[in-house]
Amino acid sequence: MAPPANDKVVYLDAAATSWPKPPEVLAALTRHLADSGGNPGRAGHRLSLAAGRNLCAVREGLAALFGLKDPSRIAFSSGATESLNLALRGLLRRGDVVVADPLIHNASARVISALAHEGVHVVHAPPDASGAFDLDAFVAALRTAAEQCRGRVLGLLTLASNVSGTIAPLGAAAEAAREADAMLVVDAAQAVGHLPIDLAEAPNALLAFAGHKGLLGLQGSGGLALGAEIDPALLIPLRRGGTGSRSESEEQPDFLPDRFEAGTPNPPGIVALGAGVALLRAASLDAEEERGAEKSRLLIEGLCRIGGLRILGPGPEARRIGLVSFTVEGADPAAVALALDDEFGVLCRVGLHCAPRAHRALGSYPDGAIRFAPGRDVDEDALHYALDSLAQVLKRERSR
Amino acid sequence: MNPTHPPFAYVLFFTSAAAFRAERVARDAGIAGARLVPTPRSLSSDCGAALRLDEAAAEAVATLLLNAAVPFDRIERVS
Ligand SMILES: Cc1ncc(COP(=O)(O)O)c(C=O)c1O
Numbered sequence: 001m002a003p004p005a006n007d008k009v010v011y012l013d014a015a016a017t018s019w020p021k022p023p024e025v026l027a028a029l030t031r032h033l034a035d036s037g038g039n040p041g042r043a044g045h046r047l048s049l050a051a052g053r054n055l056c057a058v059r060e061g062l063a064a065l066f067g068l069k070d071p072s073r074i075a076f077s078s079g080a081t082e083s084l085n086l087a088l089r090g091l092l093r094r095g096d097v098v099v100a101d102p103l104i105h106n107a108s109a110r111v112i113s114a115l116a117h118e119g120v121h122v123v124h125a126p127p128d129a130s131g132a133f134d135l136d137a138f139v140a141a142l143r144t145a146a147e148q149c150r151g152r153v154l155g156l157l158t159l160a161s162n163v164s165g166t167i168a169p170l171g172a173a174a175e176a177a178r179e180a181d182a183m184l185v186v187d188a189a190q191a192v193g194h195l196p197i198d199l200a201e202a203p204n205a206l207l208a209f210a211g212h213k214g215l216l217g218l219q220g221s222g223g224l225a226l227g228a229e230i231d232p233a234l235l236i237p238l239r240r241g242g243t244g245s246r247s248e249s250e251e252q253p254d255f256l257p258d259r260f261e262a263g264t265p266n267p268p269g270i271v272a273l274g275a276g277v278a279l280l281r282a283a284s285l286d287a288e289e290e291r292g293a294e295k296s297r298l299l300i301e302g303l304c305r306i307g308g309l310r311i312l313g314p315g316p317e318a319r320r321i322g323l324v325s326f327t328v329e330g331a332d333p334a335a336v337a338l339a340l341d342d343e344f345g346v347l348c349r350v351g352l353h354c355a356p357r358a359h360r361a362l363g364s365y366p367d368g369a370i371r372f373a374p375g376r377d378v379d380e381d382a383l384h385y386a387l388d389s390l391a392q393v394l395k396r397e398r399s400r
Numbered sequence: 401m402n403p404t405h406p407p408f409a410y411v412l413f414f415t416s417a418a419a420f421r422a423e424r425v426a427r428d429a430g431i432a433g434a435r436l437v438p439t440p441r442s443l444s445s446d447c448g449a450a451l452r453l454d455e456a457a458a459e460a461v462a463t464l465l466l467n468a469a470v471p472f473d474r475i476e477r478v479s
Pocket of ligand 1 (some may be wrong): 024
């Protein structure tokens with residue numbers, strides 16, 4: 001099969017960052033920089049006000065995306081990593097317990113490891129037999145924690161895994177946390193933009209998201225969404241500094257979103273992700289999820305046909321974003337990826353994907369796996385081309 | 401472009417995030433001349449923006465903001 005004529009590459013690394021950015025995002029970014037380039041919330045002149053209005057619109061769009069009534073419950077940040085640091089560090093103290101799902105990324109795993117050195121108890125709930133999130137085990141671990149711990153109990157959930165692509169049940173996990181009188185920190189880095197997320201069914205959740213992946217914006221953008229029941233006073237800010245409000249005071253404001261937004265924000269990044277949000281809401285998140293699921297089914301089917309590959313996680317019946325990882329027998333995955341890039345223009349990611357614990361749960365540690373995470377523009381033909389390219393590379397590598 | 405004239409009312413906010421929402425709510429409701437301006441020094445030592453209105457519109461805007469759950473500090477009249 002010939003490479004797709006309109007594209008030089010088949011981009012299968014959208015889980016790392018989205019590419020190419022949609023024209024709507026680039027246009028919004030250019031418009032913002034040209035017409036609204038002031039510092040928002042810091043002055044009353046027209047360029048500052050224009051920037052502030054743009055941020056306001058994005059906050060409102062995100063609130064609507066997550067089913068939140070109050071847009072001030074969206075705090076912007078530099079990405080999912082910072083938001084997870086804020087949520088976990090902001091809530092957990094010596095003697096508290098955090099119950100983590102088995103598919104955590106280092107963006108949360110390294111934070112709770114550090115907290116463990118500071119006297120926080122870390123419990124890792126086991127996966128199910130396929131390596132996916134196991135609700136029963138999560139519920140049981142939360143229950144035990146609630147019985148044994150005199151401090152605060154927190155659940156930690158990876159909504160969509162960056163290794164297996166599987167989607168965890170947000171509402172059920174939030175309910176499990178509620179029964180343990182716990183809040184739920186949600187790593188939604190791989191979920192936002194790919195599926196509907198409704199914090200009305202998880203009002204006790206704090207949802208960390210990145211702007212540059214499913215939301216189609218720029219690196220260095222993202223935020224933390226606070227469910228309606230989360231008391232912001234419980235969450236200690238990571239950073240303190242100027243907010244443009246209460247300037248007479250040297251204390252950090254306690255109101256939202258200023259409590260968590262010290263320092264100059266990232267308006268270009270915020271505007272870009274806002275354009276992505278508008279585009280995705282117009283397209284419908286249900287439709288986005290179906291498109292992703294369709295791609296994963298096609299990939300799993302194609303990979304099974306090639307043979308000698310092991311798909312990580314459950315089979316095609318599981319709820320997945322458009323992301324499938326697999327291990328290869330009889331060839332070095334790094335060599336396979338290099339050949340795919342050099343000879344076929346197929347771009348993917350190999351290794352541990354910053355998630356060693358998830359690879360352990362999925363039985364692919366320490367060797368890692370090859371991950372195919374097709375971008376939004378990668379169509380069925382391009383996926384067939386990628387599968388075909390992989391088959392050719394494997395045939396040659398295995399005959400070496 | 402700006403039919404507003406004194407006497408003015410100023411809606412003061414804790415956070416600029418609320419100020420921008422308030423401006424949109426007021427404009428969506430057709431409150432002519434509602435405009436974000438630097439907060440007058442006499443009202444606040446802050447560097448933030450305030451929503452300036454025709455004094456006559458103050459009552460209506462207060463109701464709009466309460467209904468839209470946009471938090472504000474207070475409304476000041478300045479002649
Ligand atoms: C599951 C998961 N969590 C968190 C992150 C971190 O996101 P960011 O690098 O934007 O902070 C990633 C990104 O790779 C991820 O896949």
